[in-house]
Amino acid sequence: xxxxxxxxxxxxxxxxxxxxxxxxxxxxxxxxxxxxxxxxxxxxxxxxxxxxxxxxxxxxxxxxxxxxxxxxxxxxxxxxxxxxxxxxxxxxxxxxxxxxxxxxxxxxxxxxxxxxxxxxxxxxxxxxxxxxxxxxxxxxxxxxxxxxxxxxxxxxxxxxxxxxxxxxxxxxxxxxxxxxxxxxxxxxxxxxxxxxxxxxxxxxxxxxxxxxxxxxxxxxxxxxxxxxxxxxxxxxxxxxxxxxxxxxxxxxxxxxxxxxxxxxxxxxxxxxxxxxxxxxxxxxxxxxxxxxxxx
Amino acid sequence: xxxxxxxxxxxxxxxxxxxxxxxxxxxxxxxxxxxxxxxxxxxxxxxxxxxxxxxxxxxxxxxxxxxxxxxxxxxxxxxxxxxxxxxxxxxxxxxxxxxxxxxxxxxxxxxxxxxxxxxxxxxxxxxxxxxxxxxxxxxxxxxxxxxxxxxxxxxxxxxxxxxxxxxxxxxxxxxxxxxxxxxxxxxxxxxxxxxxxxxxxxxxxxxxxxxxxxxxxxxxxxxxxxxxxxxxxxxxxxxxxxxxxxxxxxxxxxxxxxxxxxxxxxxxxxxxxxxxxxxxxxxxxxxxxxxxxxx
Numbered sequence: 393x394x395x396x397x398x399x400x401x402x403x404x405x406x407x408x409x410x411x412x413x414x415x416x417x418x419x420x421x422x423x424x425x426x427x428x429x430x431x432x433x434x435x436x437x438x439x440x441x442x443x444x445x446x447x448x449x450x451x452x453x454x455x456x457x458x459x460x461x462x463x464x465x466x467x468x469x470x471x472x473x474x475x476x477x478x479x480x481x482x483x484x485x486x487x488x489x490x491x492x493x494x495x496x497x498x499x500x501x502x503x504x505x506x507x508x509x510x511x512x513x514x515x516x517x518x519x520x521x522x523x524x525x526x527x528x529x530x531x532x533x534x535x536x537x538x539x540x541x542x543x544x545x546x547x548x549x550x551x552x553x554x555x556x557x558x559x560x561x562x563x564x565x566x567x568x569x570x571x572x573x574x575x576x577x578x579x580x581x582x583x584x585x586x587x588x589x590x591x592x593x594x595x596x597x598x599x600x601x602x603x604x605x606x607x608x609x610x611x612x613x614x615x616x617x618x619x620x621x622x623x624x625x626x627x628x629x630x631x632x633x634x635x636x637x638x639x640x641x642x643x644x645x646x647x648x649x650x651x652x653x654x655x656x657x658x659x660x661x662x663x664x665x666x667x668x669x670x671x672x673x674x675x676x677x678x679x680x681x682x683x684x685x686x687x
Numbered sequence: 688x689x690x691x692x693x694x695x696x697x698x699x700x701x702x703x704x705x706x707x708x709x710x711x712x713x714x715x716x717x718x719x720x721x722x723x724x725x726x727x728x729x730x731x732x733x734x735x736x737x738x739x740x741x742x743x744x745x746x747x748x749x750x751x752x753x754x755x756x757x758x759x760x761x762x763x764x765x766x767x768x769x770x771x772x773x774x775x776x777x778x779x780x781x782x783x784x785x786x787x788x789x790x791x792x793x794x795x796x797x798x799x800x801x802x803x804x805x806x807x808x809x810x811x812x813x814x815x816x817x818x819x820x821x822x823x824x825x826x827x828x829x830x831x832x833x834x835x836x837x838x839x840x841x842x843x844x845x846x847x848x849x850x851x852x853x854x855x856x857x858x859x860x861x862x863x864x865x866x867x868x869x870x871x872x873x874x875x876x877x878x879x880x881x882x883x884x885x886x887x888x889x890x891x892x893x894x895x896x897x898x899x900x901x902x903x904x905x906x907x908x909x910x911x912x913x914x915x916x917x918x919x920x921x922x923x924x925x926x927x928x929x930x931x932x933x934x935x936x937x938x939x940x941x942x943x944x945x946x947x948x949x950x951x952x953x954x955x956x957x958x959x960x961x962x963x964x965x966x967x968x969x970x971x972x973x974x975x976x977x978x979x980x981x982x
Binding site: 562565566569570573574575576580585586587588589591592593594597601602605610611 | 857860861864865868869870871875880881882883884886887888889892896897900905906
């Protein structure tokens with residue numbers, strides 16, 4: 393509560409004020425920018441150096457910021473009248489010695505970098521709180537661009553079988569049971585056996601590990617489904633489970649037959665590419681109806 | 688129920704009939720054999736070729752059997768009058784083409800090999816059931832040799848701190864929450880964050896993975912505790928969580944500060960070596976009191 397309520401009062405998610413997109417790697421920052429454009433809302437990219445795709449960034453109003461330049465981010469965002477900030481895209485954590493931290497960063501940045509990767513619901517809320525104390529509103533990418541959310545039904549042409557559906561149900565049940573531990577957002581289930589539970593390693597690493605176990609002959613059951621669901625207490629503005637073409641490719645390498653996400657509770661990056669890769673790898677990608685969760 | 692009840696009637700765990708120790712790798716088969724000897728009970732090792740330590744096997748009455756020679760195992764065990772069978776030690780799953788399966792093995796062995804590794808409570812019971820149908824009694828190694836069980840209190844000279852104890856409590860709570868999913872027996876917790884949950888990969892791989900994530904700078908919290916507890920529904924005769932010197936070394940490589948196991952609910956292999964390695968690596972190894980679980 394630092395007297396900046398007057399600034400915040402004017403900002404609404406669908407309002408006319410420009411939206412600041414703090415952009416990591418991958419295609420999602422641009423999907424959000426396009427969604428804003430479709431709604432006639434100006435978007436300014438605050439592109440993270442070493443993360444964001446420079447070629448694509450160039451097509452939008454943008455500023456480059458280094459990981460670690462939090463005061464600079466705040467200053468530029470104010471200049472651009474971006475009261476609403478979206479944090480989106482992947483960030484590879486740099487070695488601390490490579491960071492040039494400004495004053496704001498000294499207190500916050502390490503936690504912020506972590507927040508991009510997910511993995512800590514409480515910290516995410518603190519990061520959002522930090523910017524809100526400085527007069528900004530932290531907005532979920534899916535609030536600005538609902539079209540990036542996982543749709544209901546299948547993406548691509550393959551469908552889960554009955555057996556797959558029971559693996560999905562088991563996976564969702566497991567994720568519900570561990571949601572309060574602020575642990576992973578994903579699990580891999582094959583023929584009623586839980587092959588992996590995501591924690592600090594993240595989804596891509598978990599898939600790579602199952603691929604490796606399969607290569608070594610350490611897993612007998614074939615097939616399997618990757619199930620992703622948001623943690624119950626995570627800050628959904630910053631960290632919704634995301635799948636994209638590389639998730640599908642990783643699932644294929646792990647010998648899985650499908651991927652299931654709760655519709656509207658996860659982000660689907662590059663839907664066309666996802667459908668392409670899924671069809672090529674004969675993998676289903678399904679957005680589950682919300683009432684599936686309540687079962 | 689194949690009319691062999693007369694054979695079984697004579698066998699009790701502490702009885703005088705010889706005990707058959709189906710022996711995989713590591714030191715535990717010999718710890719069990721020594722324990723039997725201390726109780727004046729004859730032990731015969733059925734040493735698994737490619738797994739058991741040939742030099743040490745030679746010191747005991749023994750027969751070598753190939754992975755896959757189940758009928759041979761049954762025949763030799765009957766010859767040796769071993770009504771009670773213990774399955775103990777590590778088994779690396781061979782490529783199927785390397786197995787020379789006999790008739791009994793064709794139906795059972797793939798599941799049996801898996802059972803050595805743990806990971807499937809139902810299958811373990813089925814394996815035990817297979818041998819019991821053939822007139823044998825499958826006995827837990829810890830029933831023959833209670834001295835191999837994890838004792839209460841610390842092994843070595845380091846003690847868990849209060850912070851470590853709260854990580855342990857969180858880990859136990861998580862393991863309880865997932866016990867019904869027949870998933871891992873272990874988790875790694877650091878400063879209230881769950882870093883890893885064991886599933887198909889096993890404890891050693893899980894430790895290696897956390898070591899790797901730390902090396903890449905993907906884990907911010909330091910320290911951490913490995914917590915192991917038996918799955919609620921697993922067949923404890925065949926698969927109790929086990930720690931040994933290599934677990935301690937793996938925990939050290941993963942940057943952990945300690946290991947916690949429920950006393951009496953896990954096996955401690957080579958206690959002196961565990962204490963040595965733990966002291967050298969400044970790691971605590973603690974057997975928790977049973978009532979810790981009920982908290």
